[in-house]
Amino acid sequence: MASTLLSPMVDYYNDEEELDSVDDDDDRSFRGRDSEEDTEDASETDLAKHDEDDYVEIKEQMYQDKLASLKRQLQQLQEGTLQEYQKRMKKLDQQYKERLRNAGKLKLSQERKQVERNYIKEKKAAVKEFDDKKKLERGIWVFSWFIM
CATH class of the missing domain: 1.20.5 (Single alpha-helices involved in coiled-coils or other helix-helix interfaces)
Incomplete structure (x- = not known):
């Protein structure tokens, strides 16, 4: 029974060269998918890095604004205003x-x-x-x- 199942495959791929070309096509399609996935992953990583950089930049700006506000209040307090x-x-x-x-x-x-x-x-x-x-x-x- 196993031989009957294998035989249609053997008949279908009767030439070893065809079998190799199919494997090469599969490799290319997998590599293409991997490449696309890698590109997507890379772009997601870039976006995440960009978002993280934006977050850090915004936090730094908020810190600087708060620091400037506190310094201004301290100056006004010292002046009595x-x-x-x-x-x-x-x-x-x-x-x-x-x-x-x-x-x-x-x-x-x-x-x-x-x-x-x-x-x-x-x-x-x-x-x-x-x-x-x-x-x-x-x-x-x-x-x-x-x-x-």
């Missing part, structure tokens, strides 16, 4: 002034309380002094009645 810095300083200044006002109010309040305490002490002292004088005068008056 950076907007964020000015806003922050204005806010701090407002907070400072508000705290001063509150401290002033607090100080006034504390001073007012101290004045009230002093007033109460002085009033008590005056009342006591008056009472003492009254007692002294009564004592003198009573004493003067006894002497007379």
